[in-house]
Amino acid sequence: MSTELSRLLTDLGEKSSYDAASQCCRCGYCEQACPTYVITGNEARSARGRNQMVRLLIEKRLADPASARVGLDTCLLCGACTAACYARVPTADIVLEGRRMLAEKSHWLARILCRLLSEHRGLLAFGLKAANLAKRLGLTACIRPFLRLIGLPGLALAEEHVREAPLTFLYEILRRRPVAADPQWLYFAPCGPNFLYPRVGQATVAVLEALRGNGNFLDNGCCGLLAYNYGDVEDARRAARRNIVLFEAAGGRSPVVGDCSSCTAFLKSYPQLFLGEPDWRGRAERFAAVVLDAPELLRDAALPPLAGLAPATYHDSCRACHGQGLKDAGHAAMRRLAGPSYRELQESDVCCGGAGAYAFRNPGLSDELIRRKVGRIAATGARLVAASGTSCLIQLAQGLKKYYPECEVVHLSELAARAIAQGAQDGTQAGA
Amino acid sequence: MTHKQMLPKDIRDLQRMLPAGALLVGEAELAAYAYDATAQRARPEAVVLARSVEEVRHTVLFCRERRIPYVARGAGTNLSGGCVPLRGGVVLSLARMDRILGIDTTALTAVVEPGVVNLKLQEELARTGHYYAPDPSSFRVSTIGGNIAENAGGPRCLKYGVTTDHVLALEAVMPDGGLERFSARDAGCELMSLMVGSEGTLGVVTKAWLRLLPLPEGVRTVLAGFTSVDAAVRCVSAIVAAGVLPRALEALDRATVASVEAYNRAGYPDADAVLLMEMDGTPDEAAREAEIVERLSREHGATEIRSAQEAGERERLWEGRRGAYAACARLAPNVLVEDGVVPRERLPEAVRRIQEIAASYGIKPALVFHAGDGNLHPNISYDERDPEQTARVKAAGAQMLRACVELGGSLSGEHGIGTEKREAMRWLHTPRALKLLRDLKRAFDPEDLANPDKMFPEPGGSESGPLIAARALSPQVERLVSQVKECASLGRTMAIVGGGSRWKAVPPDCVEISSAGLSAVLDWDRGNYTVTVEAGVSVRALRAALAAEGFHLHWPDFDGSLGGLLAAKPWPRLRDDILGMRLILADGEVVDLGGKVVKNVAGYDLPRLVLGSWGTLGVMVDVTLKLRSSPRDVPAVEDPVSFAARAWQKKVKQAFDPKNLFNPWFHS
Ligand SMILES: Cc1cc2nc3c(=O)[nH]c(=O)nc-3n(C[C@H](O)[C@H](O)[C@H](O)COP(=O)(O)OP(=O)(O)OC[C@H]3O[C@@H](n4cnc5c(N)ncnc54)[C@H](O)[C@@H]3O)c2cc1C
Ligand code: SF4
């Protein structure tokens, strides 16, 4: 049995999970914000329905608790419901509490992966590189049926999804940077940029150097979100403590900047992990207070519009717009970077269906979501779409390739880095 | 009525009839269909997610065959317990029937499936420069089907009317499984009006034809703070009397303003009452009306006045109003949203009584009201997990509704009766009127399967009669009543005659019952813009009398008696102005239908149903009409031919006049 958090930090203050779930008065105001409800028309796939399920689980009023599993597992954890809710009921956190109550034990693979990500990066890197090589050699296709057989169709899909795993990881590259004595910023490398998209992290670091001067790579482990969502809360806490300690050792003052919105949103929610531990809670609060997501960094940055950019649009990563309230920030940055090429995206803040491992666990719903998303993107005529979350980058790359190959996806930081490079060429100086 | 529990075989058979994924039976999934936006809960035994009319029909037929109750459901946001399946059975969700089938901007109509979300329709329409007027605050999520079933209102309905005023026709799967279409233009009694607001108890709406309006070019919003609720309401009356009909006229009391300020700092004035008024039309009209409203506000002692024209600025003025519910929803897990309505002039008194009741129960409601039409919403925060608090809040809410009824108002302006107010129906309706409502339900749904246990009090219980005594009968009406009673006891048929302009010869085997000579004005409420007049009055004479004092009916010119006109319904839009009606039923009992409030959803809309019934349902004794403050020329219309009753009209007849005593030739 994986343990629950039991207490949550809500917009209305600290509450027991039970009180938090009971704060949902079933007004239904969030119904149309919930992508899974909109797609299925099924109340058991809505935020309101999910809150009721968890409440009933806590009240022990479901004779068959497992009947709640699909309802809870299909939640994207996108937080759109919370943004629409007057009481800001934290449905995603409540859903996770429900999942934890239902899980006999967390998935062995998820646990191993979490440990690897936060504690044994070298080992993981080795494994990934081996797998990647195997993939290039066409070997992994052979293990897909095996993965399906052992009940991991999601992973089989994941294996199909990721086409561009690099052979050098971000942390290996960033470790070569000189260490600044008086860092103005600390770069937190989320797992996505670290292991899948080093180019994103490199772009963010280039932007940071241009906008904020000297800074250092935190050389961090996983933020713990993977453990929080799919594994064990205790593992998430362990990851959080390790990162907080790293931050404190690095001076404990400079802004911590990350470039995966799911990750930064989770870093900002560290205090919730330590509600019963006043000392750690305080340290987590000090840490969370200085975390910045890439769109935040770029909101007011005076960057020149990119010359000769094809029509470009912006997709709001859920954990940026709903999780951190950064919708305006991302759009403002994008509008400035794209200049006249900017195209407004309808439903830009509706989840693309990437949502961490969601695409792997609920391929049907996920595909429906990405088809809608790509349809909206195509309607703008954009040839480029930017986002700020790793899952979005994977999901959009996959979806665009399948349904609208004329368009490519990049991270917002990459565009900013291009603008800076272009500025350097033009001799203009970028500044914050 | 006994209902069956569903057996495993029932589930299997139902499954076989439906496509994969359309039937839910898992426990957690059933639990997700146990509620609506009230604190009520009851789990269904199965949920059908219908995607087509055929699936709805199959489900209804299946339920009918096996005597399984079913409850239609849209978004489940109603505030009256309307879609809680008290007896289990099937919840029939229409959420997947969400296609907009057509928008015709020339004919100004839209055709939609019931699961279309109000906002989605508005978004589609906005692209064409049009809109659909009903705008319940839940419009972002609630469905057109649910809006129709509850006859939902919204801030905009002061000027443009509630849902029923914007429905042109409906298609519904009736309790017998048949598919029927009803339109406001149908000859004979007006079944479409009966279906609107019937809370899913008479059939499942599967398609609706809606009326569209062009988006106004100019909109002005004015916010004003007053030193008392009385002053604010006096100002509202003055605005209406000045011939200005704002599209929205919302009010908040001091407590509400305080709680909203604490929540979102909308910057509302520190005042005992705040009015938020919105005028639309051409830019000039809107500007002119805004000026009048501002001037009248000043004259009525407004302490602070703010005005806005740009969409963004206007939205900021609305923030406080919109935040009222939000603020309550953050104070405690649950919010009881009461929904009383009183004649507008009685609003200050209603507010005082509600505040007294609140104090005596130790609760702090936030009072929001649609001041233009007398509709009040006390919002009371509580925690349903605390039984004592819940009981106290419910009791207080009930007392507030009682107060509204005692002030000549009604139990619900827009949220419906559902389960929450079914017992309170006794405060408003006589046992005979309740029996009439139940008879109608039985005529339509003899097995009582369509959303049972809603709207009417449980049979039995105290039949003490309504809170306010009915107006006494005049000697002349007494005579009519005894005439009808006598005929009824002898089983003699009767011919109801109004001014006599529409048919001349009374069939020889019928006793003539004439409302000729019944022409008194019984209640002319100048502040409330309503008049109650006897049905024999000449329409032209009535209009002349009203016009002499600056009151108007927006009708074409008609001659003959009022009763005769309404019974013949030569012009469908007469329905817009009918608020109430007193009827002698075929057993000689007298019932009062509707009332003198402009918004009223306490029971089926019988006053409108009776329109066009050609005297087959009862003897119209008097009628309550909505008045306007400015004249308007409406082109003349031709009288339609009388009607031949359709099957569902015969069922209405069966409920009203089972022995076919009134004007029997229509149903022979
Ligand atoms: C925050 C909030 C604000 C609100 N503001 C307003 C407001 O301003 N004005 C207002 O009038 N109401 C308001 N409401 C109440 C509610 O939104 C309305 O009653 C709305 O019309 C219900 O629509 P729905 O789709 O949710 O219907 P549901 O709640 O699903 O159903 C309502 C009733 O209609 C029946 N029904 C549903 N669909 C059909 C169908 N196709 N055929 C036959 N019967 C059907 C159901 O059986 C039930 O009895 C508010 C509610 C909330 C939570
Ligand atoms: S989560 Fe919030 S908005 Fe959604 S039903 Fe519950 S209270 Fe209403």
Ligand code: SF4
């Ligand atoms: S987090 Fe997203 S998917 Fe989950 S209930 Fe909320 S809106 Fe729906």
